[in-house]
Amino acid sequence: MHAPTGRDLRLDFFRGIALWLIFLDHIPSNLVAWGTIRNYGFSDATEIFVFVSGYTAAFVYGKEMRERGFMIAGAHILRRAWQIYVAHVFLFAIYLAEISYVATSFENPLYAEEMNILDFLKQPDVTIVQALLLKFKPSNMDVLPLYIILLLLFPPILWLLQFRSSLALGASVLLYVLTWHFNWNMPSYPSGHWYFNPFAWQLLFVFGAWCALGGAQRLSRVSQSPVTVSIAAAYLLFAFVISLTWYLPGMSQYVPHWLEELIYPIDKVNLDVLRFAHFLALAVLTVRFVPRDWPLLKSWWAWPPIVCGQHSLEIFCLGVFLSFAAHFAMVEVSSAVWVQFVASGVGIVVMVAVAGLLGWYKRAEERSPGSRRRKAPDADLAGGEA
Numbered sequence: 001m002h003a004p005t006g007r008d009l010r011l012d013f014f015r016g017i018a019l020w021l022i023f024l025d026h027i028p029s030n031l032v033a034w035g036t037i038r039n040y041g042f043s044d045a046t047e048i049f050v051f052v053s054g055y056t057a058a059f060v061y062g063k064e065m066r067e068r069g070f071m072i073a074g075a076h077i078l079r080r081a082w083q084i085y086v087a088h089v090f091l092f093a094i095y096l097a098e099i100s101y102v103a104t105s106f107e108n109p110l111y112a113e114e115m116n117i118l119d120f121l122k123q124p125d126v127t128i129v130q131a132l133l134l135k136f137k138p139s140n141m142d143v144l145p146l147y148i149i150l151l152l153l154f155p156p157i158l159w160l161l162q163f164r165s166s167l168a169l170g171a172s173v174l175l176y177v178l179t180w181h182f183n184w185n186m187p188s189y190p191s192g193h194w195y196f197n198p199f200a201w202q203l204l205f206v207f208g209a210w211c212a213l214g215g216a217q218r219l220s221r222v223s224q225s226p227v228t229v230s231i232a233a234a235y236l237l238f239a240f241v242i243s244l245t246w247y248l249p250g251m252s253q254y255v256p257h258w259l260e261e262l263i264y265p266i267d268k269v270n271l272d273v274l275r276f277a278h279f280l281a282l283a284v285l286t287v288r289f290v291p292r293d294w295p296l297l298k299s300w301w302a303w304p305p306i307v308c309g310q311h312s313l314e315i316f317c318l319g320v321f322l323s324f325a326a327h328f329a330m331v332e333v334s335s336a337v338w339v340q341f342v343a344s345g346v347g348i349v350v351m352v353a354v355a356g357l358l359g360w361y362k363r364a365e366e367r368s369p370g371s372r373r374r375k376a377p378d379a380d381l382a383g384g385e386a
Contacts, residue, residue, distance in 0.1 A: 009297040009306055010290060015052045016305030016355075019315050020348050021045035026140045026323035028114065029330065031337055032344040039247070041239040042266055042278035046143070050201055051279065053147060053312075054208025057154060058161065062213055065158055074155035081151035084313065088144040091317045092131055095138060096120060098321060102328050115139045115324065119190050130189035137188065137195075140320050146196040149186075150205045157206060161213050169215070172206035175199060180270060193269070200270040204279070216287075223284050232281035239278050304348075307355040314358060315351050322347040 021036045022045045038044035057077075065073035096117060103111040112118050116139045120127040130136035134145040160168040178184065179200045185193035211219075222228055242263070245252040266272045296302050308315045326343035333339060 008292055009302070010286075010292065010294070011052050011056060012306040012309035013297060013302055014048055014286070014305075014309070015312055016307070016309030016315075018045040018048040018052070019308050019312060019319055019351065020305065022049065022143075022316070023319035023323055023347055023351065024344055026320065027326045027330070027340075027344065027347075029335070030326070030344060031340045037282075040243055041236060041282075042243070042272070043275045043282070046196070046268075047204060047271075047275065047279040048282075049143065049312075050146075050150075050204045051208040051283075052309075054150075054205035055212040057151070057205075058158060058209035058212035061154075061158060062162065062209075065162060070155065070159050073158070077151055077155050077158070081148050084144060084151065085148050087313060087317060088134075088141070088148065089132065091144070091320060092138070092141065095141065095320060095324070098324055099138070102324075106332060108331075111328075127189070133189075135187060135189040140323060142195040143316065145194070146198055146201055149198040150202055153202070154209075158209065161206075161209055165210055165213060165215065169206060169210045172203050176203040176271070185269070195269060197270050204271060204276065224288055228284055229288050232284040235277065235281045236285070239274075239281075304352040307359050308351055311355045311358045315355050318351055318354055319347070322350060 021038075024030060024033045025036055025038060025044065027033060033039075036045065061073050061077055064076065099111055099115045099117055100121070103109055112121055116137075119136065120131075120138075127136050134148065137145060157168060157172075160171070176199070179197065184199045185197045186199075188194055207215075216223075241251075242255070245255055263274060266274050268275065297306070326347050329343050330339055
């Protein structure tokens, strides 16, 4: 089974959009966040992010595993997991410094409580150790630990996807089912469990990898059929109507009691089936109406999200930092609507500017005399070393 050749700009485009949406969703009481997809269906930008990460990881390392073997490709995957772990630790330190400084300077301990760092302020020595073990995570810092675990487990999964793709996907589905049945999860500190259960969210990651290694082509006849597109559109409409009942209490009376018992709770921690199906419906319509050669992808209008998607590790970390800065501005300066729009807009502009600078630096480095660096197939969370 072979990965498709050439870069699919749709991945970068929608990954960049997902990074923007995650940034907006991380700002508490942000009116602009009402424009994100989480308010109009069952899934949100996290599903897009994890799926694309699985797809690009398989795209980057699949060919290398075939050409250079399991050991070399596996070593590169584990090295990338280590790099993301280091980035997570740096982000943890900077994020805690940002929150602690603001909470102390403005004598507002609520910041520490909101961002879930009270335990760090009470027991910094113990909490730091737990953070290094990925058990203690401040608010908005759950995605990178999930991705680290998924990458650590990825070498054998990728090997199996290469030769027995259906078996690999089946094993992923089985783990997902067993996770729900036995309520498996990883422990958090000081209590509770991971907000993104890696035993459940691995299904979306593996499914993305499976699609990258030929699964998408095998599904193309089914996914692009008029019947499938109609079912996907109907499901999205159903999810939209249900989501309206969350914000318009008068509409909840029209939802049958048996249906409420059937669909609730829609669990994000364990990647509820309704969330997974909602993402699939979005993917079906996206593939149907946004072809690979979509002209807009090569226009200046698409450049901002694409360049952010091509540097997703750095931009995600920056987005976490900026989301708290925007929250701080809305609390200490003003919570007026115009401030919310300005803070959200400035944050996205900064993300685009930094991504553009990273892209420029990378191109300059590749053009430098004597540079032996090969052009990376992808510059995202998966890494471009392969």
